[in-house]
Amino acid sequence: MPASSSTSLPLDSAPVSNQPPDNTLPPPNxxxxxxxxxxxxxxxxxxxxxxxxxxxxxxxxxxxxxxxxxxxxxxxxxxxxxxxxxxxxxxxxxxxxxxxxxxxxxxxxxxxxxxxxxxxxxxxxxxxxxxxxxxxxxxxxxxxxxxxxxxxxxxxxxxxxLPQPWINRIRFYIDLLLEELSDRVILTTIQNFRQQLTDPKTHKSFIESTITRNRNEIEAAVLSILRTELAPKLQELTAASGGGSILASEMGNAIEEGLANTPELRRYLRMIPIAGSLIESQLQHVGHNIGENVVYALNKRLLDPERLDSLMVAIANGIASIDTDNTALDTLISSIIDDSLTEFEAQVKVQQWKHQEMLHL
The missing domain is CATH 1.20.58 (Methane Monooxygenase Hydroxylase; Chain G, domain 1)
Known part of the structure; x- marks a missing residue:
């Protein structure tokens, strides 16, 4: 029999301002x-x-x-x-x-x-x-x-x-039956999938097809991680404080130490009377400043935001284009698949109908 239709009330018969502000649910339609x-x-x-x-x-x-x-x-x-x-x-x-x-x-x-x-x-x-x-x-x-x-x-x-207790009991047993049947089907499917993965050809084909289908997603995920985690750390090197300052200072110290440990330079400078030691000290100081300035200049050029982003894109593309014939990659993916199937299997084995909140009797 076709269901009877119900007419809706006009919009102006129930203005919004006259409705109660409480959060009670409306009666079922x-x-x-x-x-x-x-x-x-x-x-x-x-x-x-x-x-x-x-x-x-x-x-x-x-x-x-x-x-x-x-x-x-x-x-x-x-x-x-x-x-x-x-x-x-x-x-x-x-x-x-x-x-x-x-x-x-x-x-x-x-x-x-x-x-x-x-x-x-x-x-x-x-x-x-x-x-x-x-x-x-x-x-x-x-x-x-x-x-x-x-x-x-x-x-x-x-x-x-029917009485409501009868309806609740019928629903309970229907849910119980459907859950047990679906659990058996899912567990059998998981076991069949595990057996298929024991075949090296099937396992390799599965990994290749999975990576091939998701190369764009892998590239996008790696690029997002690089932009979020690595790029800010590298861009800190261009600052006068923090990592950039430490690297520049170490470069300056290295050049200063190199000048101090050059015996030929010290011998020639000491041949200059009176001003030789002063020139040697100033030369080491200048070398220290040159080292710092070189580091700052290299960081500014190499860590330019546009150039750095292009580098991140190239790295992400290279990782996404990785060769699937890799033992370490096979081991990693196999471990992830096995852990996922184990967790999913454990969740399926939980009989929800035994929980107290499921017993609507």
Missing amino acids: RPTPNRLKLTYDIVMIIAISIDLLLISIDAILMSSFSSNAAGWLSISDALSWYQNTLHEPLRTAGGFFTLFLIFELLLRWAIAIKQNVYYRWFFFPFVHWYEVLGCFPQLRALRLFRAVIIGRRLYQLGYQV
Whole structure:
């Protein structure tokens, strides 16, 4: 049955200034129930439930197990009376009910076509496949889906079809079943993947394909790290304080020490009377300043922001273009994959339904 539509209120009927400022959640937007459709849904869910109950009872009583059980319990006459007297009328009534379901399905299909419920007129039997198949005698159990969907629609309209504890218990067991099934599938997939990685060819192909597909991402990540971590440290060398000052001072000290340890220079300077020692001292001081200035000049030219960024791009591109035929790289990636699978497997093995907050009973 197509869901009934609800009309929205005009925008000027509820001005923003008149709404309460509290943070309480608005009530759920339930569709407006239609009395005729509601009554029809209730009648259909009762009729389908009775039909399925009679079908189940008839199938049980007509089975060989019931015949054997009746012989053990000495009620064979009562079972024979049912099989000879009530079985055929129930089958006939079930056939008429099946014809009614077929007619009702065609009528709803025509209504859906008239109201343009679906994008194409032939979508209805595919959406309601369980009803179409449920019209066949061998697949009458699928009518249970119709009853479940009607019950769900009534529940959405605010009518409690089943007691809330029953609903909570059904949800719990459905969640339990789905979780256990999905966990088994995931764990089996992980084990199969581990076995595939034990093959050297598969392992190498996996690493190559992974790195090849993600070279751009690897380059972007390495470039981001270099720009964030390395570039500021290198640019500090251009400053007059900090690392640049230490490097320049050490360079100046090295040149000053080199001049002081040059015996030929000292011998020639001492040949100059009176001013020789003074010239030697000044020359060492000048050498110290030259060393510092050279370091500052080199840092300023080599660590220019544009040139440094170009260097970072080249380094990142070189790392992203790394040859995958590398033992250390294979070992690293294998360790990462194994650790990831182990952690994922451990998380999957945690049975969430055992947690107290999952027990909605």
